[in-house]
C-alpha cells in the first residue's frame with residue numbers, strides 16, 4: 001500500500017469493514033469495548049493483543065485518521081489529540097523534563113509562544129528563539145541541555161520560509177530532536193520527515209478538516225518517540241473524539257484537490273495585490289519577490305493558501321480594510337473553504353510583547369488572509385473594494 005501516491009493513500013486508507021459491508025467507514029461512538037473472556041481482557045491490558053479497550057487509549061476511527069496522516073507524512077506512526085495545542089503540549093510534556101531547553105523559531109503560533117513564556121518556566125524548561133531569516137545562528141543557540149529544535153514553516157503569520165534541510169543537518173550534528181509544526185503546508189505540500197525531522201505536528205483543525213467544523217491535532221514520526229507521547233496522552237486524556245476523527249479522516253480524502261485550489265487562488269491573489277498602492281508588502285512563498293523564494297521552491301510543492309498583506313497606515317488602515325470586507329469574514333481561524341481575514345497584532349499574537357511582535361514581522365498594518373475555495377474573482381473583488389479607501 002505504501003507504494004501508492006499520497007492522493008490514493010488519503011482515500012484508500014480505511015479500517016476493516018464490519019459485517020454490514022459499509023462503503024464509508026462507520027463511526028465508533030463508544031467509550032469502551034467489550035471482551036469475550038477474562039483472558040482477552042488481560043491480554044489487551046498487557047498489550048499482548050492490540051484490541052481496543054477504552055477510547056481514551058484508542059478507537060478505530062482515531063486509528064484510521066492517525067494511520068492516514070502517518071502515511072501521508074512518510075512517518076513510522078503517530079498519535080492523535082483533541083486539538084493542535086493538545087498535540088503540541090502533550091509532545092513537550094512527554095519528551096522533556098525539568099532542566100531541558102528548547103530552541104524555537106521566534107515566529108510560532110501565539111499559544112505555543114505563551115506556553116514557552118508563561119508555563120514552561122514553572123517547570124524549569126527554558127527556551128531560546130532563532131529568527132526564521134537567521135538560521136545560521138542556530139548552532140550557537142544549542143546548549144548542552146537543549147533537547148529539541150522546534151519550528152513552523154511557512155511561519156505564522158509572516159509567511160517566512162525556513163530551510164528544513166539546513167535545520168535538520170544542525171539537529172543531527174548536535175544530536176537534538178527536530179520537531180516541525182506542518183500546519184500551514186500540510187503533507188501534500190511539504191513533508192518535513194523527508195528532510196530529516198523527527199516529529200511532525202498538525203493542528204488538524206485547519207487544512208486537514210478544511211471546512212472549519214472540528215478541532216483536532218496529530219503528531220507523527222519515530223515510533224519510539226510516539227510511544228512516549230501516546231503513553232502520556234492516554235494517561236492524561238486529551239483524546240481525539242471518534243466523531244471528529246471520522247470527519248478528519250473523510251476530509252483528508254479531498255486534501256490534495258483542496259490544497260491545489262487553495263494554492264492556485266492564493267497565488268493569483270498574491271500576484272494581483274503585489275503592486276497595489278495601498279500595500280507596502282505582499283508575502284507569498286511562490287512569489288519570486290519572497291525573500292526565501294528559492295527555499296520555498298525546493299521544499300514545497302505549492303505556495304500554500306496563506307497570503308499576508310501589509311497596509312500603509314498601520315492599525316487604522318488595517319481596521320478600515322477589515323471592516324469594509326463584505327463576503328470575507330474576520331476570524332482567527334485559517335485553512336477553511338471560506339476566505340478569512342485576521343489581524344494578528346490585535347488577536348492571535350496580541351499576547352506577545354510589542355517588541356516580540358516587531359522582531360517576527362507582525363506589524364500593526366499586517367493582515368493575514370487565509371485564501372479559500374470561492375471563485376478567485378469574487379475573493380479578489382472583495383479585497384480590492386475593501387482596499388479602495390486606503391489608496392493614496
Ligand SMILES: *Cc1c(COP(=O)(O)O)cnc(C)c1O
Pocket residue numbers: 083084085086109152156181183184203204205206215216217
Ligand atoms: C491553530 C494552530 C495551532 C493550534 O491548533 P488548535 O487546533 O487550535 O489547538 C498550532 N499551530 C499552528 C501553526 C496553528 O495554526
